[in-house]
Amino acid sequence: MKKKVNVAIMTLMMSMLVLSACSGGSNGNKPSETGNASGTPSNAVDNSVIDNSKEVKLKMYLLGDAPKGMPDVIAEINKKMKEDINATLDLNYIGWGEVQSKYPLVLASGEDVDIIFTADWNFYVQEAMKGAFHELDADMLNKYMPKHMAKLDPAGLKSAEINGIPYMVPTSTPDRKASVALIRRDLREKYNIPAVEKFSELGPYLEAIKKNEKDMIPLNLDSQFDLPSPFLYLTNEKIAYTQPLDSGNPMAQGIGYDFEDTSGKLFTTVEEPFLTAGKFAANTMKEWYDKGYVNKNPYANKTRSKDNFCEGKSGVAFGNTLDVAAVTENCAAKGIEVDILTTVSPQGHVPQNTWLNNGLAVAASSENPERALQAMDLLMQDPAYVYLTSFGIEGKNYVITADDKIGLPEGVTSENNTFPADASGFWFVNKDLLKPMANWPQSYIDHRNSVGDKMIPQLYGGFTFNSENVKAQIANIANVSTQYGSPIFVGAVKNVDDAYVELANKLKAAGIDKVKAELEKQTQEYLKSVQ
Numbered sequence: 001m002k003k004k005v006n007v008a009i010m011t012l013m014m015s016m017l018v019l020s021a022c023s024g025g026s027n028g029n030k031p032s033e034t035g036n037a038s039g040t041p042s043n044a045v046d047n048s049v050i051d052n053s054k055e056v057k058l059k060m061y062l063l064g065d066a067p068k069g070m071p072d073v074i075a076e077i078n079k080k081m082k083e084d085i086n087a088t089l090d091l092n093y094i095g096w097g098e099v100q101s102k103y104p105l106v107l108a109s110g111e112d113v114d115i116i117f118t119a120d121w122n123f124y125v126q127e128a129m130k131g132a133f134h135e136l137d138a139d140m141l142n143k144y145m146p147k148h149m150a151k152l153d154p155a156g157l158k159s160a161e162i163n164g165i166p167y168m169v170p171t172s173t174p175d176r177k178a179s180v181a182l183i184r185r186d187l188r189e190k191y192n193i194p195a196v197e198k199f200s201e202l203g204p205y206l207e208a209i210k211k212n213e214k215d216m217i218p219l220n221l222d223s224q225f226d227l228p229s230p231f232l233y234l235t236n237e238k239i240a241y242t243q244p245l246d247s248g249n250p251m252a253q254g255i256g257y258d259f260e261d262t263s264g265k266l267f268t269t270v271e272e273p274f275l276t277a278g279k280f281a282a283n284t285m286k287e288w289y290d291k292g293y294v295n296k297n298p299y300a301n302k303t304r305s306k307d308n309f310c311e312g313k314s315g316v317a318f319g320n321t322l323d324v325a326a327v328t329e330n331c332a333a334k335g336i337e338v339d340i341l342t343t344v345s346p347q348g349h350v351p352q353n354t355w356l357n358n359g360l361a362v363a364a365s366s367e368n369p370e371r372a373l374q375a376m377d378l379l380m381q382d383p384a385y386v387y388l389t390s391f392g393i394e395g396k397n398y399v400i401t402a403d404d405k406i407g408l409p410e411g412v413t414s415e416n417n418t419f420p421a422d423a424s425g426f427w428f429v430n431k432d433l434l435k436p437m438a439n440w441p442q443s444y445i446d447h448r449n450s451v452g453d454k455m456i457p458q459l460y461g462g463f464t465f466n467s468e469n470v471k472a473q474i475a476n477i478a479n480v481s482t483q484y485g486s487p488i489f490v491g492a493v494k495n496v497d498d499a500y501v502e503l504a505n506k507l508k509a510a511g512i513d514k515v516k517a518e519l520e521k522q523t524q525e526y527l528k529s530v531q
Contacts, residue, residue, distance in 0.1 A: 013265030014133040019475075046326040050070045052086040056368045057088045058375055060115040061106060063122070064424035065432040069418030073392055080247050080384060085374045093425065096224040100251065101292045107132040112364035114154040114372040117425065118168050120248040120356035121233035121376075125162065126474070127361075129467055133167035134362035136370050141169065147381035148172060151430060156355040158368030159462040169376060170359040172426040177321035178451050181233060182309060183326070185443075186337045187213065192386065199233040199341055200284060202316070206293040219288065219305075221298035222316035226249065226305050229318040231281045231286075232487040238277035240345035242458070244269070246465055246515050248472060253507055254474075255519050259351050259458050264527055266520055267484075268512055270504040282488050282496045287493030298490055310334055321451055322427070325437065326420040333414045340447045342454070350454040352460045358428040381425065389426035391476050392419030400435070407438035414439065418427040463526045470518050486496070 023297040067073075070091070078088040094102050099122070106113060107127055118124045118133070127133060138157065142149050151172040160166035162202050188196070191208035206218040228250050230331060235241055244254025245266070267274050288294055295301060308319035310331040317327055322491060324340070331338050344350055352502045360380070362372045378385045391398040391406055397419040401407040408417060421437060440448075467474050484503045 001213045003391040014127045032436075050370070050374070051269065052371065052374075053345060054086070055082075056087045056366060056371050057090050058111055058114040058372055059092065060089055060375075061092050061094055061113060061299055062117045063094055063096065063099060064423075065095055066091070066425075067419045067423050069392055069397060070424065072396075073232075073424070074500065075421060076285070076393060077385060077388055079376060081378065084378060085370075085371060087371050087375055089375065095302055096222055096304055099224050104132075106362060106366075110365060112365055114366040114368060115376060116363055117359075117428070118361045119358055119521070120354055121243055122249060123249070124168055124359075124361075125248060125465055125467060126374040126471075128162050128167040129471060129517070132364055133327045134364050134366060136169070140370075141373065144370050145169065145377040145380075146519065147377050151381060153355075155462065158184070159464065160359070162464055162466060168359045169359040169380070171371075171430075172358070172380070173321075173359060173431040174321055174353045175353055175427070175431070177237075177353065177452055179229070179233065179320055180318075180324055180447070181229075181341045182306070182317040182319070182324055182331075182338045183341065184315065184336060185339045187315075188339065196339065196341060196433055198237055199343065200237055201238065203288070206288060206315060207291070210291065211291055213312070213315070216312050216315050217295050218315040220301070220303075220308070220316075221293050221318075222304045223249070223299050224302075225324055226318050227486060228489045230316075231285055233318075234281035234284050235274075235277045236345055237345050238346065239273055240281055240347070240349060240351070241274060241277070242351050245460060245463070246467065246470075246514045246519055247478065247483075250488070252478055253485045253503065254477060254481075254512070255516050257460065259456070260347055262347060262459065263377060264459050264523060266516060266523065268498060268516055270507055270512075275500070278488075279500060282491070282493070282499070284490030286493060286496055287487065294490055294492075299486070302488065304319065310336060321448060322422055323445060325440065326414065326423055326450075329414040329437065329439050329440050330420070332441040333441070337443060338441075338443060341482050342441055342447060344450070346452055348454060349456045350384055350451060352455045352457045354458065356464075360428055380428055381430050383433050386426075386429045389424050390429060390434060392417075401438050403438075404435060405438040406435050423434055460523065460526070462530070463523060465519060465522060466518040467515075469516075470515045472509065475510055475513050476510035476517065 013322055014282050043133055074089060076089050081087050081089065103123055104127065148169065156170040157166050160168050160170055183196065187209065191212065192288060193205045193208060196202055196205060196508050209218040219230060232250060240260040241256050243250045243261060244252050244256055245433055246254045255266050255268055256274060257264055257266050270280060305314040306319045306327050308318035309312055309327060317324065360376050364370045366372055379389065395409060397417055399409050406421065414420065483505050488495050488499050488503065
């Protein structure tokens with residue numbers, strides 16, 4: 001009898017549940033209002049719902065200098081962002097001449113920073129190891145950055161991990177770029193200088209500039225980006241080297257490898273095979289410095305050579321495939337023809353950019369990390385934001401031409417445009433969304449089209465160094481680099497051999513051998529993991 005009663009009760013309960021599910025309740029609501037596609041009932045907690053009811057202002061830091069038209073552009077961005085996620089941006093820039101000193105200071109000051117640019121060449125590992133960035137994970141990113149995560153290769157996020165945790169969000173479209181130098185073709189031809197294939201062949205051109213162009217400095221280097229560039233360009237003619245693996249800072253001495261050497265053997269910058277290449281570069285720079293081709297105090301100069309190249313202040317402009325595009329346009333508008341020298345290795349290669357070459361991080365001090373990630377998602381992947389940050393305001397800074405390219409509005413030139421393309425520091429956007437520029441000169445188009453054929457992957461492109469065990473030594477090496485390495489970069493030494501002996505002694509005292517041993521241990525483990 002009890003069994004029959006229990007069966008009856010269970011049958012009645014099942015019937016009620018079925019009727020309830022079929023009817024959707026007695027209040028006449030539509031099915032879409034009582035559940036979702038996964039069958040979650042309306043009164044269940046939905047973790048995908050994000051509460052943006054509180055308006056927030058997000059403080060953001062980028063590198064470089066703001067274009068003149070940035071106030072108008074940021075106003076448009078904030079108008080959209082207020083509607084989209086109830087947030088606005090307080091955008092700030094760290095000038096190129098202040099990066100090395102100000103960037104770590106901004107993160108260490110306790111200032112309420114939310115979003116900041118970071119990269120493997122711009123203190124990512126060092127600052128992450130200090131705890132300067134907010135810890136991230138895939139669940140968090142999928143929830144607050146769904147657009148970007150849909151585009152980002154899993155290998156990109158994996159490469160950002162330090163001890164299994166990512167602290168930055170890499171770009172979804174690593175740059176296809178090479179290091180380049182621009183020279184004035186019109187002046188080269190005017191002074192009967194033959195076409196230049198390698199950077200080391202620039203001597204006659206620099207001499208002609210020094211002799212005949214009184215208002216122009218042949219190599220007008222700034223204190224940050226330009227300072228090591230000619231040295232590294234010269235070095236690359238002898239060995240396929242990019243930047244130190246231990247710091248990622250092109251300004252620093254440290255541990256490197258030949259990216260054409262598949263063994264992955266490591267060396268310090270005062271050891272062979274780098275030493276011979278470094279001395280070749282150093283002796284060339286000393287010759288040019290002694291002849292007056294280099295500005296005498298680049299350490300105090302905050303203006304990059306590419307920013308005054310078309311104005312006739314610098315005989316050479318240093319940059320990369322992407323950030324010189326506007327320079328070539330500006331020069332062409334002034335009737336100035338340029339030659340583009342591509343920095344390639346001895347075998348004619350260019351290192352493929354890593355995933356970490358451009359990206360954003362949420363500062364550990366952020367009080368609104370979730371909203372910061374939402375803003376990053378829009379900035380990196382939403383076409384409306386990408387076009388605003390890349391080209392400015394449509395109709396004012398750019399137009400879409402009949403052949404679907406980016407052109408300039410009537411009356412606007414590359415010289416008076418208040419928001420030149422790729423000048424705002426938003427290098428981390430999805431570049432697959434961008435249309436080509438209508439006014440690219442042929443020399444730039446030829447260069448851009450040729451870069452892909454020269455690129456090869458870096459053996460340690462996905463490697464991230466955990467510097468916890470040697471952070472004191474790396475700090476010491478950074479100090480030695482500034483005091484004893486930078487003069488070698490610009491050629492401001494009495495004797496190159498003596499300067500290298502002193503540099504080697506100082507690096508040894510700073511603990512470079514210990515850093516090398518730690519790197520060798522980690523790179524060997526990395527190579528085993530990817531084989």
